[in-house]
Amino acid sequence: MTRNLTPSQSIFGDVHLGYVVIETQRFADWRRFGRDAVGLQVDETLSDTMRFRLDDHGCRFLLQRGPAEDVTALGWELDDHDVFDAVAARITAHGVALTEGGAEDAVLRGVERLARFPGPNGLMQEIYTRPHVSHTAPVLLAKEGFVTGESGLGHVAIVSKHPHQMHGYYRTVFDARLSDYIDETISGLKFKIRFLRVNERHHSVAIASVNRLPIKPIRTRIQHVNIQVTALDDMVAAYQRMAENGFGVALSIGQHTNDKELSFYAVTPSGFEWEVGWNPIVIDDEDAWEPTTHQGISIWGHTAHGQTICDKLAQFKIGAQSLVQREDTIPALSEGIPDY
Ligand SMILES: [Fe+2]
Known part of the structure; x- marks a missing residue:
């Protein structure tokens, strides 16, 4: 069925976070982290890359060798060629370059059709349709x-100096909707976090910013990535495997105020965090949903673990350096939203 979408027609609900691209030199640590601690299937059949599977998709995490120790790109699955064409038309209509993905890149990501364009905070955005699905079940812990x-x-959580523009970017490109806000104080800094959804998941992107201050107290492009287990027991087992395998837990098990997800946060070999969650609410009645502001990220738990005074000082040093560092905003796609 062809829908002949116009570039301005909403594609809300036709967009899904599909994969995450990570650049790292620490393959051995990532293999243990992904396979032995989180419990994913590792695929190392292609040279110089490692891929993690967690469902019938051939690639949910693509690790490539490089010095960044960071997430470098987000892959967004679009439901069909019409949605793909509509997003592509939007990007080019705003004067931003869209590059078709080559055959090799599509194979690495396990998708049929691929394109990429620049995103805020140095995160390349990739769109694809028709993922290759495997008929063999993944081997998972x-x-x-x-x-x-x-x-x-x-979902991914990003710390930004330009939250209004970033919110505007995801609204312009994917018709992202605001789910809610959280106000939180972390390490003495007051943060405002915006939660954006592009489908029934409460949020696919969270944007954290220090209130009215242009600082970004972390090194990496994303603060954390989140995946959701089906069963509570599997979340608790992953929590235990983190310690057994020597990986640090940043926040112990707790429950979020807004989407009610139970989760914990581990520290990945590249330094950003990885949240394993269970049972977040699903927004299945769009008409009934009203954005609100929650106080604090957690109802209970999520206790900070193991942060030393040196870690705190390093964080403030990064924050101070960030005052003078530029953060890409892609102005053509980022009309800001003056929401507070
Ligand atoms: Fe999260």
Whole structure:
């Protein structure tokens, strides 16, 4: 069925976070982190890359060798060629260059059709349609598997000096909607976090910013990535495996105020965090949903672990340096939203 979408027609609900691209030199640590601690299937059949599977998609995390120790790109699954064409038309209509992905890149990501364009905060945005699905079930330590489908892979959280512009970017490109805000104080800094959804998942992108201050107290392009297990037991087992395998836990098990997800946060070999969550609410009645502001990220738990005074000082040093560092905003696609 062809829908002949115009560039201005909403594609909300037709967009799903599909994969995450990570650049790292620490393949051995990532193999242990992904396979032995989180419990994913590792695929190392292609040279110089490592891929993690967690469902029938061939690639949910693509690790490539390089010095960044960071997430470098987000892959967004679009439901069909019409949606793909509509997004592509939007990007070019705003004067931003869209590059078709080559055959080799599409194979690495396990997708049929691929294109990329620049995103804020140095995060390349990739769109694809028609993922190659595998008919063999992934081999996972998480016995009940992961929740993906309509909700997509999970979510990412980004710290930004330009939250209004970043919010505007995801609204312009994917018709992202505001789910809610959280106000929180972390390490003495007052943060405002915006939660954006592009489908039934409460949020696919969270944008954290220090209130009215142009500082970004972290090194990496994303603060954390989140995946969702089907069963509570699998979340608790992953939490135990982190310690058994010597990986640090940044926040212990707790429950979020806004989407009610139970989760914990581990520290990846590249330094950003990885949240394993269970049972977040799904927004299945768009008409009834009203954005609100929650106080604090957690109802209970999520206790900070192991942060030393040196870690705190390093964070403030990065924050101070960020005052003078430029953060890309892609102005042509980022009409800001003056929401507070
Ligand atoms: Fe999260």
